[in-house]
Amino acid sequence: MLNARFHPAIAELPAATWDALGGGASPFVSHAFLHALERTGCIRPDWGWQAHHLALYEDERLVAAAPLYLKGNSHGEFVFDWSWAGAWERAGGTYYPKLLNAVPYSPVPGPRLLAGQGARAPQLRQALVRAIHAETRRLGLSSAHANFLEPQDLVAFGGEWLARSDVQFHWHNRGYRDFDDFLATLKAKKRKNIRQERAHVQASGPEILMRDGASLEPDDWRQIHALYAATFDAKGNHAALTPAFFAALGELGEQVQVACAIEGRRIEAMALFLQDDSTLYGRYWGSRIELPGLHFELCYYRGIEHAIARGLRRFEPGAQGEHKLARGFVPVRTHSRHYLAHPQFRQAVREALVHEAHAIDDYVTALDAHAPYAGTCP
Template structure:
């Protein structure tokens, strides 16, 4: 039987051992990314993030692992379970702490059950349940797991779904003009007008990878990030040291879109690049211009994917306005194991109703897709 170990910081696990459990195409699950969050002050227990990574070992050989955190709130999760916590409280029970398998602050689908084979993956899920029981926790949660992990979860793991808006290239577009030609007239005209307004304002865009970004570029991007969080009254978690860490340890996976006007950098979007996917994460600006957000966060990212041959662009959570710009409704999922059988039974029906509502809404959104029908073969 493999030995279950809890790791209170990712540095306890050698990077080579961790990264051998995934194919390297998802930057958010890389040891460098997750360890960087811990090492550069992005995770704080008072914000609800206490590292508690799960590892299955056969002697000195890591055979399975999961990024894990003890949570006493839902800060930075993007899968909301406030109603569940309130239900526990009404019955005089504690919902927190819970154990969460996820990438902090990142509603990005990817591998969560890192394992050498199917048997190790099953053992990892069993270890999650054992952890909850032995530690007296309410539950275990696996957020934004890949669809390929669906079969690993048994019926005891409740399924929740949500919808994000993702860009893909099913028609093999070679450039932005080809992509735009697939739109109906109204939506194509709107996008051209948005892009023209940005150009008429004298704004140009520059894209740099981590190894191409100067200290000024990184500082500007972090400043934009801080400004956006301040505008919305939220507490920023990512530090400038973390951006420097990404630029140093993931030099070609960090992608910055920088907008410039009159010799100054006025806006930026921070993205990460995977094997075939661009992930948009944060944006900010010191000047507001019509169309600037769409150009920086969406159109430049699509153009980058087309140039680089990437198949997908995930620009972040929420945002129905993305639909009109070519990002289509896409399901995302999470799994939840509830220790108390009574609550598990009650929440099973709740999740079933939620899924039905989410799927119906997603289907309705498809009716507003901006593309012309694809010509018949």
């Protein structure tokens, strides 16, 4: 008999069991990463985040779990439902709070229904979805959402859950020996442009190093956070991740990588990545200096070099950015699922999503026409 419970802090759940259920497949759903967000002040009700983690127990043994949050807004999700919220509130409803099955501030596909790898895993994932659905109804919420889902999780969301997709740009390792081997697969113009960009940065002065989290000192992390925060401030956005969270990233060791442009002891620019056994994930960038091509060098080219050197299969540099196409990244679908409690509202959104899906299909077709590779796209 499965018993669903909801926890206001991930610290209430055993780290080893949580990580075993997640299969160690993604640093973003690791207990350490999610706990770091909570204990360093990044998850706060006044910022629209309240932990409400779902755990399924069998005879008091944790057998499945899901990172779950009560959301008071739609910030930090990267699957945009502002128009849905506005429509529902204009109709006299209350859209927030809602339930969200996702990783805060992280548009990274990965496991969301943590059920291990055993024969019961599909049934446990379905039980998690039923529990999310039941909790939405119990609390009288407008909706529940699950973002950046993997295929194994998608099948658990059926019936009343609405399907939605979007596009990111990912790089795939086809067994390249080095960066030049990768360049050789690109169209001549793309290859020439990348070489020119890299040569300009190399001739401009800063030393560029890839550092792992454990090798960075507290002052390094303070500088890295300041660069991250300045980037958000310059764009008029809220830098939700705290200095304490960045310092906590160092505890993840080699799972964290930072490409640094250094002059003296000062980090002038940085790009921060996380990685697992198969994938490198680009997360944040910041710079004190104006240097053409530096953003591409740190955020993309150093990441590709690192992925090749480590034998990683994929590099996901983050959300959005058609300019990535010219640098060897190709369009990839991302997937989310959405339950809207009111039947008529759900039907209206379902119809809108049909039109949105056609637009996404057309967009991907247009992107494919501009593929950067000389041969078959990876």
